Every structure is written in C-alpha cells, then in structure tokens.
Amino acid sequence: MGPKAEVAPHRVMAEEAGETPAKEAESSADFGDSSSSSSEDEAKEPNTMETTRNKRKPDKVEAVQNKKNAESKQAGPSGDKDQPGEEAGPVTASGSGEAHSATGPWVPDRVKRALEKSKNFDEFRKNRPFRYLHLFSGEKDQLSVSLKKAAEKARLEIYVESLDRKKDKEINLAAPATYDEIDKSVEEGDWDGYHSGFPCGSFSRVRWRDTDHGPGPVRSAAHIYGLPGNTVQQQREADEGTLMATRSAWLHRKQIESFRRRALPEASTMENPQGAINTGSAWDLPELKQVLDETNSSVAEFNTCAYQSQLRRRWFKPAKWAGKLESLATLAKVCRCPEWVTHVPLIGKSATEAAGAYPEELADAVAIKVVDTWKRILNLEWLRYQMSVKSSEVNELQMKWLDNEDKRRKRLYEETKPVIADSITQEKKRKVPSKA
Numbered sequence: 559m560g561p562k563a564e565v566a567p568h569r570v571m572a573e574e575a576g577e578t579p580a581k582e583a584e585s586s587a588d589f590g591d592s593s594s595s596s597s598e599d600e601a602k603e604p605n606t607m608e609t610t611r612n613k614r615k616p617d618k619v620e621a622v623q624n625k626k627n628a629e630s631k632q633a634g635p636s637g638d639k640d641q642p643g644e645e646a647g648p649v650t651a652s653g654s655g656e657a658h659s660a661t662g663p664w665v666p667d668r669v670k671r672a673l674e675k676s677k678n679f680d681e682f683r684k685n686r687p688f689r690y691l692h693l694f695s696g697e698k699d700q701l702s703v704s705l706k707k708a709a710e711k712a713r714l715e716i717y718v719e720s721l722d723r724k725k726d727k728e729i730n731l732a733a734p735a736t737y738d739e740i741d742k743s744v745e746e747g748d749w750d751g752y753h754s755g756f757p758c759g760s761f762s763r764v765r766w767r768d769t770d771h772g773p774g775p776v777r778s779a780a781h782i783y784g785l786p787g788n789t790v791q792q793q794r795e796a797d798e799g800t801l802m803a804t805r806s807a808w809l810h811r812k813q814i815e816s817f818r819r820r821a822l823p824e825a826s827t828m829e830n831p832q833g834a835i836n837t838g839s840a841w842d843l844p845e846l847k848q849v850l851d852e853t854n855s856s857v858a859e860f861n862t863c864a865y866q867s868q869l870r871r872r873w874f875k876p877a878k879w880a881g882k883l884e885s886l887a888t889l890a891k892v893c894r895c896p897e898w899v900t901h902v903p904l905i906g907k908s909a910t911e912a913a914g915a916y917p918e919e920l921a922d923a924v925a926i927k928v929v930d931t932w933k934r935i936l937n938l939e940w941l942r943y944q945m946s947v948k949s950s951e952v953n954e955l956q957m958k959w960l961d962n963e964d965k966r967r968k969r970l971y972e973e974t975k976p977v978i979a980d981s982i983t984q985e986k987k988r989k990v991p992s993k994a
C-alpha cells in the first residue's frame with residue numbers, strides 16, 4: 559500500500575462533480591487500430607461475447623489452477639508468436655516478457671500471452687478479454703448484463719464472474735476461506751474490474767424503524783460491531799455482516815494495488831446504503847473508512863428512484879457507490895420524482911431483497927464508465943508492449959498519446975483528491991435544521 563492519504567476529502571455537489579476527460583485523449587484513444595481499416599473489421603468481426611474462458615465451466619475463484627490450464631490451452635490455433643514489424647526481429651516469448659517487465663509496469667501473464675500472440679491491435683482486442691469480478695451479484699446480475707452490452711458496443715471481449723449464493727449454492731461469501739481464494743486471484747492480476755454490493759441486512763436502518771415486523775437491529779453507530787444486548791444468534795449475524803463488508807473492502811484495496819502495479823486506470827467499487835446517523839451503516843466500520851481513505855476512493859450518493867425513470871412505482875432507497883472509477887461522482891443523483899410516482903415502502907424481507915437489485919439505468923451508467931476505462935487500458939497495454947519490443951508500428955503520435963495518457967492517469971488516480979458527492983446528506987441537512 560502506498561503512503562496513507564492525509565488529505566481531507568473536499569465536498570462538492572453532484573452537479574459539479576466529475577471531471578470530464580481530456581477531449582484530445584478521448585478522440586485518439588482508439589488509434590491503436592492503425593493496422594487495419596475499421597469499417598472492414600466491423601463486418602468481419604464475430605459479434606459474440608464468448609471468450610475462451612466463457613466456454614469453459616465458470617471458473618469461480620480457482621484462479622491458480624485455471625491460470626495453469628490456460629497456459630497450455632490458450633496457445634490456440636492462431637497462436638502466432640511473431641511480432642509485428644520486420645525490424646524488431648524475432649522475439650522469443652520469454653525474452654520479450656523479461657524485457658517488458660524489466661522496463662515497464664507489471665503485466666499479468668494472461669495479458670502477456672495475449673500480447674505475444676497478437677499480430678496487430680485488432681487481434682489483441684480479440685485475444686484479451688477483460689475480466690470483471692462481481693461479488694454479491696444477486697440472482698440476476700444486471701451489472702453483468704450492462705457490462706456486456708457496453709463492451710459489445712466498444713468491441714471488447716469480456717468475462718464477468720458473478721458470485722452469489724442465490725446463483726450458486728456452493729458459493730459462501732460469509733466464509734473467510736472463500737475470500738482467501740479470491741484474494742489470491744486478485745493479487746495475481748486476474749481481474750480488470752471489481753465491484754461488491756455486500757449485504758446491507760445487518761446494517762439496515764429499517765431494522766430500527768420496523769421492529770414490529772422484523773428481527774430488530776443488531777448494531778448501532780456507537781456499537782458498530784454489535785449491540786451489547788445481542789443474543790448469540792444476533793451477534794453471529796452482526797459478525798457475518800461485518801466480515802462480508804470488511805473483506806469486500808480489503809479486496810477493493812487489493813484490486814487498486816493491482817491497478818497501481820500495472821500502472822493502469824482503475825475500476826473498482828463497492829455499494830451499500832449510507833444509513834442514518836445513529837443506526838450504524840457499513841460505511842461507519844473503521845475498516846471501511848480506512849480503505850476508502852487509503853485508496854483515495856470517491857463517493858456518490860443517490861436515491862435509487864433517480865435511476866428508475868421509466869417506472870411508476872419506485873424505490874426511494876438511498877445508497878452510496880464508492881471507489882475508484884473515472885467520473886464516479888457523476889452517479890450522484892437526488893430524488894426528483896414527479897407526483898405520479900409512488901415510492902414503494904421497503905418493509906419485509908422480500909421487498910428489501912428485491913430492492914437490492916440494481917436498476918438497469920444505474921447499471922448502464924456504471925458499465926459505461928468501466929468500459930471507457932478498459933478502452934484506455936487496451937490501448938495502453940498494446941502501445942507499451944510495442945514500445946518495449948521496439949516495434950516499428952508505433953508512430954510518433956502514438957508515443958505522444960502514451961506519454962499524455964500516463965500523465966493523465968497519475969493525475970486522475972493518484973494525485974487528485976477524492977470527490978465526495980454527498981448530495982443526499984447535504985439536502986437532508988438543509989431540510990432538517992440542526993436537530994442533532
């Protein structure tokens with residue numbers, strides 16, 4: 559972990575949050591394409607999201623074993639190891655790998671293999687699936703659907719690992735051993751994006767309001783790890799909730815470390831309701847505060863209904879998306895529902911669980927940001943590699959782009975203070991004049 563960030567987050571309103579990316583970088587972000595005409599590719603490129611990994615049994619979290627398997631499988635029929643550019647001369651796989659890791663940032667093996675076997679940028683685009691890890695995805699992972707949609711538009715290959723007990727009974731995200739395995743895969747650079755929407759049940763403020771119908775609260779802000787009067791079972795529930803939240807946060811930090819080692823723009827986030835002042839939300843856990851601080855994470859608060867514009871019955875449910883993702887703060891939105899909208903009260907288990915799923919509009923907004931980041935990563939990895947093997951394919955314009963992009967990444971991800979787009983909290987403060 560880098561030095562601890564000591565800057566106080568500066569607060570801005572949602573409207574002015576989120577820096578727009580430098581336009582010139584955006585427009586040139588695709589010029590790794592130079593080797594072939596893009597209209598031609600459009601026609602010949604298979605329109606499938608399938609990747610080598612997709613066709614196999616979903617790989618859960620057995621990252622290590624799979625890496626070894628992939629090593630032998632992925633040479634594939636088009637496993638041409640020749641490098642572009644005659645002048646560069648023949649480059650052996652091991653030679654180029656060493657040269658690259660010695661001079662530049664770390665490149666995970668799966669990416670190295672894709673670089674080595676791709677003769678041009680378009681082949682690299684096909685050979686390099688972007689891998690996204692989604693913890694607590696729910697039964698129907700809307701974020702995964704949105705990511706696939708956005709990636710298809712950008713002609714990127716992706717693989718999304720959606721982990722949830724509701725999808726697969728064998729997955730136990732309340733067990734420390736599961737996280738140990740995932741930790742390993744994150745450390746080895748297996749993922750290009752991460753999100754955890756860990757369960758909010760034990761942190762829920764509804765527990766305090768709805769004591770007649772529900773199980774009652776198991777923690778408060780003052781007793782964030784569990785109320786003193788908890789029964790054994792209640793404390794167990796609190797402990798599980800704490801574990802899922804903290805391990806999710808530590809994975810977020812690990813994923814950020816992975817991006818830093820690779821010197822890549824970052825896409826790693828978490829989501830949970832922000833709760834009320836006294837009821838004890840997950841964000842009140844010291845572990846989560848520390849991780850957000852150390853990773854320089856930004857925050858966006860939103861009312862779920864702001865992302866349900868097509869529905870008559872909506873969920874007011876306020877939530878918080880936090881982490882590292884370019885222009886994340888623009889996700890902040892406050893309820894501005896017209897009168898004909900009903901805010902459905904979230905009382906009882908089934909209503910609360912239903913409202914745990916992300917609305918399509920929200921997932922789409924997140925997915926576009928993630929895929930924009932991946933487009934940059936694809937170009938960065940390709941051009942850096944070409945530079946490292948001294949390929950004649952890299953022209954001056956591309957070298958300049960690479961240089962600018964590196965500066966841009968440092969500025970946006972390492973030097974810029976996190977943006978705290980807490981518009982809901984601010985609005986509440988305005989409406990309820992200091993009662994606390």
Ligand SMILES: [Zn+2]
Pocket residue numbers: 861863864872873874893894895901
């Ligand atoms: Zn609303």
